[in-house]
Amino acid sequence: MRYRGGGGLRQHLGMERVRDLSQLPKAHLHLHFTGSMRPATLLELADKYGVRLPDALTDALVSGEPPRLRATDERGWFRFQRLYDAARSCLQRPEDIRRLVREAAEEDLRDGSGWLEIQVDPTSYAPRLGGLIPALEIILDAVETTMRETGLGMRVLVAANRMKHPLDARTLARLAVRYRDRGVVGFGLSNDERRGLARDFDRAFAIARDGGLLSAPHGGELTGPASVRDCLDDLGAHRIGHGVRAAEDPRLLKRLADRQVACEVCPASNVALGVYDKPEDVPLRTLFEAGVPVALGADDPLLFGSRLAAQYEIARRHHGFTDAELAELARQSIRASAAPQDVKKRLLEGVDDWLAQEAR
Template sequence: MSPYHHENPPLPRTAARDVRLLPKAHLHLHFTGSMRPTTLLELADKHGVHLPEALSGGEPPKLRATDERGWFRFQRLYDIARSCLRTAEDIQRLVREAAQEDARDGSGWLEIQVDPTSYAPRLGGLVPTMEIILDAVDAASRETGVGMRVLVAANRVKHPLDARTLARLAVRYADRGVIGFGLSNDERRGFARDFDRAFAIARAGGLIAAPHGGELSGPGSVRDCLDDLHADRVGHGVRAAEDPRLLERLAERGVACEVCPASNVALGVYEKAEDVPLRTLFDAGVPVALGADDPLLFGSRLADQYALVRSVLGFSDAELAELARQSVRASQAPEDVRKEMLSGIDDWLAAE
């Protein structure tokens, strides 16, 4: 049965240890994409938004974004879902429920990614939007116990000047919970170097650089993230597996790839889960942080990624524990939170 049918789907139990009890950090989760399908239906009804069958039919939509038409369809569905977030209360609900889902999945730390320009027209502008989002993050973190921070992401298909505006906004809120700056949308459009000034602004303000790369485009996209944007982490990055020298570089520099297996398959980057080259990255010593990307559209959340990696890619529990450690080390969690989570990972692995 699809995860769309209930809020807390059973995971395959191919080993004694429950992956939901494994402490982990979640570093690749998009804002609107974190929404529960039932919440989308309720918000659409509340605001009078007509949802296409792909979003209202009770199953994850069939997606394949390896061509422009497929990516356009994916982006259109995402935009329709985003249009249902119209009030501060809607934002608060989305963030609270995202934290609740992560808490159920064993995440002790969540860095949620958002482009505030997408919500600003309905929320009174960029500054009020950031205030609403950060207040919601603070409240959700207190309620659920999941540490939460925000990564502000620019849109690759918009003008680089817009990205600079967002970078300045992100730096303005660095003391309120913004920890990084990203670059999302179709990496086949535009060049990473067009956004180098925005990332320089973010770095000067103390934020990490975490652009998307190496998903729909090949290893050259990852190299561009490193060379032009000085990436500390790379969103996805799986296509780096096609270039052994690039793998060595990522491993030597300790640049983590935020790998999202379910979305790689859903978007047609790989035909089936067995083809996702996580093992190649892992064995090369590249730090990996598993992420759910957009559960609303891909139908699976964080613990499901660990379950998939165990059952399909053959990772042992010791290797799952190491993936969890890598997610914690790649995060911006405070040192005391890191120590607690790393200790919990050891306890999970020691349990019979």
């Protein structure tokens, strides 16, 4: 039995039978590198290297409650970025990188992920790891080792920073293409989308696309539908990081659906950063019912307090998604990934098997 309240809220009653979402095979396409860290690992590394973390971050990590953030104005975004930069400063040696990658994979496996594309700007780690190329090679080596040891399919999406000069993005795009055979599958653009026009980075994305990489810039999170259109028109996006503000423009929704451009929707992140006030306000069902492919992602679980399976639970609890619809969300994440066809086939079969199981 199911009841819907305001905004499509699904009320769970004691007699309702549902399947375990951590057992649902899925792909994870929106996870940032530092933001994937376990809170306990960050506290341990901060102590090891004598890094004084901001009180707001330490209090949140100790309490288990995510820090209070609201990034819809520039001051709020600066505060969020400050916390993120503080966490990143604790990754100082190759063994820290290897530990982060291994633990991120373990968390994803626990949540039912069979494929992970982790996003990283290697320039952020280069000063402590011997330069840009050594930093990327350390990350890719860690990914390769983790894949071998855990069995999780895992690749890297190199992301440029909107706050930096477009020439830096071109350098990163060339580097990403150079390491395509070592595990780089895509090129992104992150940070405050209110800074740096998408068209300023068009040449970098052309380099990446010509080199066979997926185009997956952030858009439609802190600004409206125009940001998503710019990602499509100027950057040739195959996927959109977030993209939720596209729900405000029916014609844009149709365009995304017609082209089957997936939106990497991160519900917990959207609420934590103040894009929407409540989980039920995230326009997840609007996108889904418009035919826009959706790949749920955790974004930065270190700061937002929930990982991949929890995003599916938000869809179930706050948007009334049935198990059949949740299975379709998982399929959409798999189809939108850069996984090889045999991996996609295996994961899709796993989704069918999950749905065929009797609910408990």
